[in-house]
Amino acid sequence: MPLLEISGLTKDFGGLRAVSNLSFGVEPGEILGLIGPNGAGKTTVFNLVTGFHRPTAGAIRLAGAGLVGLKPHAVTRRGVARTFQIVKPFPKLSVLENVTLAAFLRHPARRDAEGEARRALEQVGLGAKLAAPAADLTLAEQKRLETARALATRPTLLLLDEPMGGLNPREVEDASALVRRIRDAGVTVVLVEHVMKAIMRLSDRVVVIHHGEKIADGAPDRVVQDPGVIAAYLGKRVA
Amino acid sequence: METFIQSVVSGVLTGSLYAMIGVGLTVVFGVMRIINLAHGDLVMLGMYGAFWGLTLWRLDPFVSILLWVPLLFLGGMLIYRFLLKAIIPGGELNTLLYTAGLSLLIANLALFVWSGDYRTIKLPYALSPMRPFGIAVPVPLALAFGLAILITAGLSLFLARTDLGRAIRATSQNPEAAALMGVNVDRISMVTFGLGSALAGAAGVLLAPSLYLYPTVGEILIVKCFVIVVLGGLGSVVGAISGGVLLGVVESLGAVYVSVAYKDTIGFALFMLVLLFRPSGLFGVGKS
Amino acid sequence: MRRAVPLAAVVLVLVLPWLTASQFTLHLAITVLLWTVLGVAWNLLGGYGGQVSFGHATFFGVGAYTTLILYLKLGLAPWYGMAVGGAVGALVSLPIGLVCFRLRGPYFSLATLAVAEILRLVALNWEGLTNGPVGLLITALPPVRIASRPIDWESKTPFYYMVAGLALAAMLAAYGLARSRLGAYLLAVREDEDTAEAVGIDTVRAKVVTLALSAFLAAVAGGFYGLYFRYVDPDAVFPIALSVEMVFIAVVGGLATVAGPAVGAVFLVTISELFRERFLVGHLIFYGLFMMLAIRYLPEGIWGGVRRLVSGHAPS
Numbered sequence: 001m002p003l004l005e006i007s008g009l010t011k012d013f014g015g016l017r018a019v020s021n022l023s024f025g026v027e028p029g030e031i032l033g034l035i036g037p038n039g040a041g042k043t044t045v046f047n048l049v050t051g052f053h054r055p056t057a058g059a060i061r062l063a064g065a066g067l068v069g070l071k072p073h074a075v076t077r078r079g080v081a082r083t084f085q086i087v088k089p090f091p092k093l094s095v096l097e098n099v100t101l102a103a104f105l106r107h108p109a110r111r112d113a114e115g116e117a118r119r120a121l122e123q124v125g126l127g128a129k130l131a132a133p134a135a136d137l138t139l140a141e142q143k144r145l146e147t148a149r150a151l152a153t154r155p156t157l158l159l160l161d162e163p164m165g166g167l168n169p170r171e172v173e174d175a176s177a178l179v180r181r182i183r184d185a186g187v188t189v190v191l192v193e194h195v196m197k198a199i200m201r202l203s204d205r206v207v208v209i210h211h212g213e214k215i216a217d218g219a220p221d222r223v224v225q226d227p228g229v230i231a232a233y234l235g236k237r238v239a
Numbered sequence: 240m241e242t243f244i245q246s247v248v249s250g251v252l253t254g255s256l257y258a259m260i261g262v263g264l265t266v267v268f269g270v271m272r273i274i275n276l277a278h279g280d281l282v283m284l285g286m287y288g289a290f291w292g293l294t295l296w297r298l299d300p301f302v303s304i305l306l307w308v309p310l311l312f313l314g315g316m317l318i319y320r321f322l323l324k325a326i327i328p329g330g331e332l333n334t335l336l337y338t339a340g341l342s343l344l345i346a347n348l349a350l351f352v353w354s355g356d357y358r359t360i361k362l363p364y365a366l367s368p369m370r371p372f373g374i375a376v377p378v379p380l381a382l383a384f385g386l387a388i389l390i391t392a393g394l395s396l397f398l399a400r401t402d403l404g405r406a407i408r409a410t411s412q413n414p415e416a417a418a419l420m421g422v423n424v425d426r427i428s429m430v431t432f433g434l435g436s437a438l439a440g441a442a443g444v445l446l447a448p449s450l451y452l453y454p455t456v457g458e459i460l461i462v463k464c465f466v467i468v469v470l471g472g473l474g475s476v477v478g479a480i481s482g483g484v485l486l487g488v489v490e491s492l493g494a495v496y497v498s499v500a501y502k503d504t505i506g507f508a509l510f511m512l513v514l515l516f517r518p519s520g521l522f523g524v525g526k527s
Numbered sequence: 528m529r530r531a532v533p534l535a536a537v538v539l540v541l542v543l544p545w546l547t548a549s550q551f552t553l554h555l556a557i558t559v560l561l562w563t564v565l566g567v568a569w570n571l572l573g574g575y576g577g578q579v580s581f582g583h584a585t586f587f588g589v590g591a592y593t594t595l596i597l598y599l600k601l602g603l604a605p606w607y608g609m610a611v612g613g614a615v616g617a618l619v620s621l622p623i624g625l626v627c628f629r630l631r632g633p634y635f636s637l638a639t640l641a642v643a644e645i646l647r648l649v650a651l652n653w654e655g656l657t658n659g660p661v662g663l664l665i666t667a668l669p670p671v672r673i674a675s676r677p678i679d680w681e682s683k684t685p686f687y688y689m690v691a692g693l694a695l696a697a698m699l700a701a702y703g704l705a706r707s708r709l710g711a712y713l714l715a716v717r718e719d720e721d722t723a724e725a726v727g728i729d730t731v732r733a734k735v736v737t738l739a740l741s742a743f744l745a746a747v748a749g750g751f752y753g754l755y756f757r758y759v760d761p762d763a764v765f766p767i768a769l770s771v772e773m774v775f776i777a778v779v780g781g782l783a784t785v786a787g788p789a790v791g792a793v794f795l796v797t798i799s800e801l802f803r804e805r806f807l808v809g810h811l812i813f814y815g816l817f818m819m820l821a822i823r824y825l826p827e828g829i830w831g832g833v834r835r836l837v838s839g840h841a842p843s
Contacts, residue, residue, distance in 0.1 A: 050725065076727035088722045090715060101715050104708045105727035113708070153727050274633050326822060332579060333822050335633055336778055339771060340818030343811050351809030458767055462644060465637050504648045507641045514630060514638050 001064065003028040003188050004049070004080075004157055009058035011044055011212075018044045020212040022058070026157070031179065031189045033203030033220070035196075037232055041212040042192045043085060046159050050082050051075040062157065077105065081155035083146040085162045085192075091135035095126060095145055098134050102152040120148040123185075124178060140171040147178065157188045164195045172198050200224065208232070245374050246495045247488055252380045254487020255387045256446050260460060261467035261479035262391065263438030269411035269474035270431040273327065273334045277342035278464060279457030281311060281436050283349065285443020286452050290358055300360065301382055304444040308437050315436025319429045342457060349454035358452040365448060379448035386445055390438070391480065398476070407431055411474065466510040533786070540691050544684045551804075553683040557755065559796045560690040561748060566776035566788025567697040568744035572737050573774065574782035575710060577717025578628075581770050582639030583745050585623065585646050586616040588764035590746025591753040592650065595663040604669050606689075609750030616746025617739040624738040628731060631720075640767065647765035662760030665753070686755045693751060694789070697744050701785045704740070713737060714783070745773075768811070775814045779821045781828030790830040 002025030011019040019041045026032050034042050047053045049060055051072040060067045067075055090098050096117055103116035121127055124144040129137065134145060143163055150158055160179070164172045176198050183189050193199040200206070200220040208216040208223060210232040216223045223229055264278045285307055292303030318341075326337045368375040398404035409417040410427045418424050450456070467486050471478025486506055493502040543556055565587065572578050590612035597603040597611060627638045650657045657663065668680045678685045704710045712733045715723040720730050753759050772795075780791020795817060799810035825832045 052721070052725075071729075072721075072724035073727050073729045076725065081727075082725060084722075084725070088719060090718045090722070092718065093714065097711070101711050101723075101728070102726040104711060108708050110706065110708065110711075149726060322819070329822070329826065331632060332577075333826065335579075335636070336774070337819055337822045339774070340815045340822065342815065343771070343775075344815030344819065347809040347812040347815060351806065351812065355808055455768075462640065462767070465640075469634075469637065498652075501648065501652060504645055504652075507645045507648075510641050511626070511638060511645075514634060514641075515626065 002026055003063060004190070005059075005061040005064075006045075006049070007059045007061075009045070009048060009060065010056045011041075011048055011053060012056045018212050019048065019055075022209070022212065022214055024207050024214060024217055026188060026190055027205075028156075028188050029183065029186070030204040031183050031191060031202055033199040033206040034190055034192045034209065035194075035199060035206060036209035036215075038194075040209045042209055043161055044212075045209070046082055046161055046192065049075070049159065050080060076153055076155075079154070079156040080159065081150035081153045081157070082159040083143070083150050083161055083163060085165065087139070087142045087146050089134035089137075089142055089145050089149075091133065093134060094131050095121065095134055095137070096130040098145060099148050099152045102149045105153045116154075117148075117152050120152040121145075123151060123181070124148045125174075139166050140175075143167070143175070144178070147182075151182065151187070155187060157190070158182060160189060160191045160193075162192055162194065164193055164198055167195075176202050241373065242495060243492075246491045248374050248376065250488030250491030251484055252376070252384045252487070253449075253491070254484035255384050255391075256442055256483075257463060257467055257487050258480040258483025259387050259391060259438055259442040259445075260464050261471065261483045262394065262476055263435040263442070264464050265468050265471070265474055265476060265479040266407075266411075266438070267432055267435040268468070269476075270407060270414075271327065271428050272331065273323070273338070274331075274473075275432075275435065276335065276338040276461060277345055277457070278435070278439050279459070279461030280342050280345040280349075281315070281439035281457075282443040282446070282460050283346065283452075283454060283457040284314075285311060285440035286447040286450070286456065287349065287353065287443075287454075288440065289444040289447035290360055290452055293360055299362070300379075300444050300447055301386070304386075304441060307444050308441050311440030312433040312437035314433075316429050316433035318436070319432035323432070324425070324428075342461070346455050346457050353454060355453060355455075360448045360452070362448050377449065383445035383449065387442070390441060394434075394438070395476070403427075403430065407434075463506070466506050469510060470513050536789075537695070540695075544687055550683055553687055555797065555800055557683060557687050557690050558800060559792050560687075560694045561751065561755075562772070562776055562792040562796050563694045563789045564690070564697045564748040564751075565745055565773045566780060566792050567694075567701050567785075568741045568748065569773040570777040570782065570784075570788050571701060571704060571713075571741040571744075572734070574777055574784070574787070575705065575717065576713040576734060576737050578734060578738075579636045579774065580639040581636045581767070581774065582641070582643035583741070583773050584765050584767070584770040585639070585643045586620060586742040586745035587749035587752070587769060588643075588646060588650065588759075588761070589616045589619050590749030591759045591764045592657060592663070592749075593746070594750035595665065595753045595759055596656065598665065599663060605665075605750065605754040609747050609754065612750040613743040613747040616749070617743040620738045620742035621735065624735045628734050628738075640770065643765055643767065643770055647761045650761035650765060657761070660760060660762075662758055662763070663753075665757040668754070668757075686751075690751055690755070693747060698785055698789065700740070700744065704737075705783075705785060709733060709736065717783075772811075772814060775818050777828075779814075779817045779828055781830030781832075781834075784828070784830050784834070787828050787830040790833075791828065794829060 004026040007023045009019055009022040036042055048055050049067065051070050055068060062078055062080060067078065099117035099120055100113050103113040107113040107116055121130060124147050126141060126144055126148060137145060164175050167175060172195055179189060179191065179202055191199060191202065203220055205218065206220050206223045207214060208229050215228045215232060216226045260282055264275060267273065267275050288307040289300035289303060292298040293300060326334050362379055365377060365379045368377045369381060398408055406422045406427050410422055410424055414424050463486065467482035468479055470485060471482030489509060490502050490506055493505040497505065544553060569583050573580060593612035593615045594605050594608035597608040598605050623642055627635055630638050651660055671678045712728045715728055716730050716733055723730050749764060776791035776795055777788045779795060781787025795814055798813045802813065803810040821828060827835065
């Protein structure tokens, strides 16, 4: 059974249809890439799954249980964590405090929460910067902080929104390795990304969205050759 | 029926003055996104201006208004330039708290200097009300109403027709775009704050013959002002006018048909309802 | 240093009645301590949680009236009445919170102000319950013995120790909150509510619980006020000025710190009460002036500034 199942998902913002009758599944343990031209609706899908927006129609199920109508914190509690396209650390708090906040979800006592936070920070490679104020970190480090914060909630499903945006090639390599480590530790990952090389190499499977609709769904090397996908990215006249 | 009409007329007259106070606050919010909690105290200063003008120099308030309005305009600009300008970058909340402090400072300085005794202004021609169609209309209130209409009309023309007015409207819609168009946003903010203060002062002078004067009257006025401005929508001049008149009428009718005691409560209950169901008000532009 | 200062303060508070015979000084100290409780109460929601309420007088008044009504009409001793008043305050805060927390920023602040005004007007007009503008008056307090000696209610000393105990309890509660999960959640809510939600924080619940705690403390303080001054009327316990002063004490003293409101109370209340002794009116000038100075030059408040200096510019 798929871990995450999206069926007939539709979202209208006034007159604009951002997501249209979208259906796909995410298998447990896989890394799914979600790609598409800018404005295709990818972040909206994340916002719908995590409860920031309510779908106009359609169903979202996590391990069979419906997520629609739950408030964001409740979705997180069910086991879905996300990062944001534009990083949102709590700038005045330290790195450790940022992640401890998230760890409190599963550990009401401060000591346990801090322990969980340290573990997550080690996992992303920020173990040396626990006391630094979050605002002092580089962009790449802040992205890792976001990931650690998400991991500290012990998710079964992790939604990463453009984790490699703004990173140099070396940082992209490191970030890719981290995503693999996370998956190997037992977390299913859905990844929205524009850095094609990275996402094609990381993903087990890719779903392509254009104008809010799914136009392709399959292994990366097949999707890349799909004429519809090529047309969407490069425009109709390719020959 | 006659009671109803009398009640509505009184409400509209008072409401017009509330409206002027509200317009001052809302114009400042529209351009600078700040809620000036000291606005009510600027009205109070206008009221005392009228009082001292009459007591010390025998100037009728409707004459001394010509002195106080420019003075408060200038004062408002100075407040912006030397006090508020440095605070605004700190955020909405800090600015709100700062103006709360300013409000307390002004009101208490006034208390200290002028004492808390209630004052009234007695005008010789105000002794008996006019009676058009049998409806009692106090003379000063009618005069105030007339002037309030003139001032508000003047303001609308100013905002719509003059370059400065257009610049103010542009800044209130989108300060960044306005800046790109060559508008000096800082200067506009200063002028707008002066304008808001001048309106407050004018409302104070016009209200003075009709209310008891005491230094902390700003407290009640600012609360009423919020009800108005939220009813009409923060940032909307039309909204403030409608809200002001609406509140005046609701209070007046409430006093007659529900009870004098609970008339203020009605205003607040209305306020809460609007906040809950339509926080952007009837015409609002600010975010909710 | 960190242990010494609070310890010294506690000792000073405990021995003050022996150091001075002046009833004025004791009255001043009682006032400072009462405002400390109020400032700490407000700070829980306003400083830690970032939800600026301009209507906390609501709970103060509810506590004061509950205590006096229960004593005058049912004979319940005021110290029990204070506790009941606190519970009533917390209960009342639930619907208020659920309604007001749907609003953000200045709209929330205005809504809380409106609530306090509505309650003041209700107290003014519901004469059957509150005696309206005439208010409620206690003529005699119940006799109490401690170690077989009766308490002298004419002296200020018993009241002093009562309120000192309240202040200490309030500060301990704040300390416990700050270190707890709820305290951490509040800081997140203050910074960025949406991100807080994404991280699994039930922001509404955090705000409602904090408000209830804050309301409880403010209401108990209100009960003490009724007990000490023996008279309450709507304009004494529900006025806007009272709500606003609470805000000022917390901001000038230091938001989101345990001791900040105490420092703010000592500073502001002392100066203004001394001024009032001499000049009778206008004592709130200092509140206004110091709020403006604080926001401009010392946004973390006096106590926040002191801590920053002492720890050598380390971020708090």
